[in-house]
Amino acid sequence: MGRRCRRPRRRDSVRGGAQVDSVPLGARRRGATHGSGPNHLSDDFELVAETFRRFAEDKIRPVAEHVHRTNGDVPEEIISGLAELGGFGLSVPEEYEGFAQGGEHDYMGMVVATEELSRGSLGIGGSLVTRPEILTRALVGGGTEEQKSTWLPRVASGEVMVGIMATEPDYGSDVAGVKVTATRTDDGWLINGVKTWATFAGRANVLMVLARTDPDRTKGHRGLSVLIVEKEPVGGHSFAFTQESGGRMEGRAIDTIGYRGMHSFEVAFEDWLVPAENLIGLDEGLGRGFYLQMAGFENGRLQTAARAVGLMQAAFEAGLDYAQNRVVFGSPVFDYQLSKVKLARMAALIQGGRQFSYAVARLMGNGHGSLEASMVKAQVCRAAEWVTRESLQLHGGMGYAEEFPVSRYYVDARVLSIFEGADETLCLRVIARRLAEQALERSGA
Numbered sequence: 001m002g003r004r005c006r007r008p009r010r011r012d013s014v015r016g017g018a019q020v021d022s023v024p025l026g027a028r029r030r031g032a033t034h035g036s037g038p039n040h041l042s043d044d045f046e047l048v049a050e051t052f053r054r055f056a057e058d059k060i061r062p063v064a065e066h067v068h069r070t071n072g073d074v075p076e077e078i079i080s081g082l083a084e085l086g087g088f089g090l091s092v093p094e095e096y097e098g099f100a101q102g103g104e105h106d107y108m109g110m111v112v113a114t115e116e117l118s119r120g121s122l123g124i125g126g127s128l129v130t131r132p133e134i135l136t137r138a139l140v141g142g143g144t145e146e147q148k149s150t151w152l153p154r155v156a157s158g159e160v161m162v163g164i165m166a167t168e169p170d171y172g173s174d175v176a177g178v179k180v181t182a183t184r185t186d187d188g189w190l191i192n193g194v195k196t197w198a199t200f201a202g203r204a205n206v207l208m209v210l211a212r213t214d215p216d217r218t219k220g221h222r223g224l225s226v227l228i229v230e231k232e233p234v235g236g237h238s239f240a241f242t243q244e245s246g247g248r249m250e251g252r253a254i255d256t257i258g259y260r261g262m263h264s265f266e267v268a269f270e271d272w273l274v275p276a277e278n279l280i281g282l283d284e285g286l287g288r289g290f291y292l293q294m295a296g297f298e299n300g301r302l303q304t305a306a307r308a309v310g311l312m313q314a315a316f317e318a319g320l321d322y323a324q325n326r327v328v329f330g331s332p333v334f335d336y337q338l339s340k341v342k343l344a345r346m347a348a349l350i351q352g353g354r355q356f357s358y359a360v361a362r363l364m365g366n367g368h369g370s371l372e373a374s375m376v377k378a379q380v381c382r383a384a385e386w387v388t389r390e391s392l393q394l395h396g397g398m399g400y401a402e403e404f405p406v407s408r409y410y411v412d413a414r415v416l417s418i419f420e421g422a423d424e425t426l427c428l429r430v431i432a433r434r435l436a437e438q439a440l441e442r443s444g445a
């Protein structure tokens with residue numbers, strides 16, 4: 001009983017006047033990041049950070065644990081609140097009622113906002129903006145003027161939620177081989193086949209589906225196009241719809257160890273009819289689906305790095321808080337040199353990931369940095385596994401207890417190296433390949 005009494009009370013927030021070598025952490029200073037170092041943002045971006053930080057603190061953190069443990073849905077108030085803040089329009093150009101003006105500010109804003117939302121929760125915070133981002137990039141890159149003006153304002157306002165459907169049961173890393181078909185008919189496109197791991201496909205009103213529009217499979221990735229599939233939004237873990245034409249769409253959520261709230265679905269299509277005007281780029285978009293999808297993922301990788309930084313920050317704060325309050329051998333865990341070393345290493349990784357993400361955002365805003373976007377994703381997502389592990393370790397047995405949020409951070413971190421390009425595929429197929437190409441170019445071969 002004595003030991004249990006000295007266990008710190010579970011907290012979702014680190015507030016409470018904890019001290020690191022006399023620096024009050026409860027009073028968060030401008031630009032400070034709860035003990036892992038200053039973020040070195042300009043005044044403009046500090047304002048963005050503060051806005052999303054406050055939203056995450058007030059609206060996301062208080063419910064994150066409940067959603068995780070009940071495997072519940074993302075609360076609608078979070079979606080509407082994020083929409084009000086403009087969170088879904090960060091990459092949508094101004095002329096389509098979003099906030100993007102072109103250039104590095106757009107990427108920086110997205111990274112800064114994502115980090116703060118993910119510090120609130122990976123599952124019901126930072127990841128909500130990933131899907132609209134990917135659709136936005138595809139529409140901006142390959143949509144007709146009419147498609148852009150139809151969809152982008154609705155994405156920016158949060159009126160439509162988006163699900164992304166690239167992965168299939170037999171094709172994940174090698175997504176160029178996907179076999180879901182879209183067949184042209186007089187009435188539009190008929191979709192048949194099974195997509196899997198489509199996150200938020202239940203609540204989504206539109207699904208961005210990568211499908212084979214050219215029946216000649218020898219064309220490989222050049223036979224793919226992207227379609228916008230409309231559906232009714234629903235909560236929960238399953239759905240089924242039948243069209244007047246007889247088309248069927250049926251989805252069931254795959255239970256996961258973490259990253260809960262949006263739910264990731266396996267979805268079967270049977271003659272699901274999509275209007276002809278919903279193929280991105282119309283005839284010009286035929287065969288361009290793979291490129292449009294990859295362009296979206298490229299940005300998604302930077303965004304995923306920002307998600308990892310926010311998650312690491314939350315884990316760091318939890319570990320620091322626990323270490324300062326838990327007394328072992330007569331002293332707080334924090335007082336032992338080894339704990340300070342652990343926390344310092346965590347802070348160094350977080351700061352490294354954060355500043356690398358900012359640097360890649362600036363590069364991408366100036367038309368470069370696609371290789372670095374993959375690199376930052378690969379590096380920071382692995383770092384998040386280590387940081388959340390170390391934070392859990394600082395908690396001792398209580399780190400393994402569900403009642404402490406660090407157990408959620410630990411399982412949430414594990415998904416980061418799987419989606420948006422599984423780590424091995426990303427390193428082999430994107431990073432190593434591009435480095436090899438660059439080396440060949442330099443040698444003039």
Ligand SMILES: Cc1cc2nc3c(=O)[nH]c(=O)nc-3n(C[C@H](O)[C@H](O)[C@H](O)COP(=O)(O)OP(=O)(O)OC[C@H]3O[C@@H](n4cnc5c(N)ncnc54)[C@H](O)[C@@H]3O)c2cc1C
Nearest residue numbers: 164165166167172173197198199264418419420422424425
């Ligand atoms: C929670 C969650 C949410 C997701 N959300 C979405 C979503 O919204 N939309 C969507 O389309 N997809 C989504 N995905 C799918 C995700 O993108 C895929 O899981 C990922 O691309 C890997 O594909 P796979 O699962 O089929 O793994 P596989 O392709 O079967 O790979 C298995 C393992 O082999 C490794 N591997 C593959 N090729 C090689 C190689 N050449 N050499 C060495 N190792 C290799 C991989 O890195 C991996 O570790 C989600 C996945 C998860 C878990």
